[in-house]
Amino acid sequence: MAHSYEEGKAVAMRGLYLLGVVTIVEVLIALLGNGHLVHGFELPKFVMYPVMIGLSLYKAYFIVYFFMHLAYEVSDLRLSVLLPTMLLIWALIAFLMEGNYWGERRAEVDPEYREAFEKKAEKAEEGESMLFLDAALWEVRV
């Protein structure tokens, strides 16, 4: 092991505080941003979502590197686990764009759906939808 017993105990405690605090922050952002805490106050989605996604990725990094000890393994092992997951970046972009495309095609044939889907698209362009990414992906495609 690359670290001692005492250091290990310290990492465990740090993990408890860190993961706990980050989770509380995420939930507070969700509740505050959606207007549940302060009446009449909301955060724009294009601020909320990237922050929450970033914090979650940080939690994931901490768990994998320190709880699962990947930080202390040799770099070959580390890379052999981490590099394949990079494929998921492609999968995420490809399938989210594809999903949006299914929606567009359905809107073409289903008038009721079109109405709601156009509203979603408007909100996305304003950065006010879960799918703030939609707008970004549209930019990429156009």
Place this chain on the structure above:
Amino acid sequence: MAEVALEKDMHTQESDRWSGGQPPMKASYGKLMMWYFLLSDAFTFAGFLISYGALRFSSSTWPDPDFVFSSAPFGIHHAPLIFVTFMTFVLIASSVTMVRAVLEGHQENKSGVVKYLLLTIIGGLIFLGSQAWEWTTLIAKEHVTIHTNPFGRHTESGVYLEDEHGKPYAEGAERETFEAGDGYLIHKDHETGEWIRRRYRTESGEEKRLEFGPRAFGALFFFITGFHGFHVFTGVVILLIVLINSINGVYGARKNGYEMVEKVGLYWHFVDLVWVFVFLVFYLL
């Protein structure tokens, strides 16, 4: 005693097969294979979560998690995300006790391993119990199934023309209003078993009835949280086996720093890792 000796013998043989001198990547066979199993499992979960993302992107609306997940035991309602935050803390705490169990194992401290494994198992059981409660609420009270999703979200503001029982409001009675983005649940009449799709009038003056939400929601929620819950369940079972073996001195006799505890620990942390993303996409976004 003979069994313990046999265990140790088998283990020596295994490491002999693995080592042509140095173990590859300075990790034992078991630990390395646990890592690669977890990598493949990560892809399985990613496949589920990405299909969730694709279906959500294709939908014109999506149920509001702050509305869907706002109940907790002991009659708590309208408390968005509180119960699931508690579940998250339980899982984090059980991950921390798992770290301690692995550490005590490296010290060859049997009583420490047993204590922290026990705490980890309790955490896992509390999580499973909480999830059972959450599922029961969704299925039995709110009637979400894998093909029916009564949770929807208003896309425009308006006012209801019928009360919660589907009866037109009495003359002069105060009418419930709603805003764009508010969540709603289509209730089921307890006596007739029929859905109560309340009529409402939008700001633009159109009269409509509540529509069911995106159909895939229930299936995605139950399959993904269910698959995660199944991992927690198998994790608890494996932890129990490792606990019993630890108590019986199986791992102590191997003199390898309770490596089995470390391996099952990797699995347990992975379950926590997956929950980070399930929590993000189902409850936060």
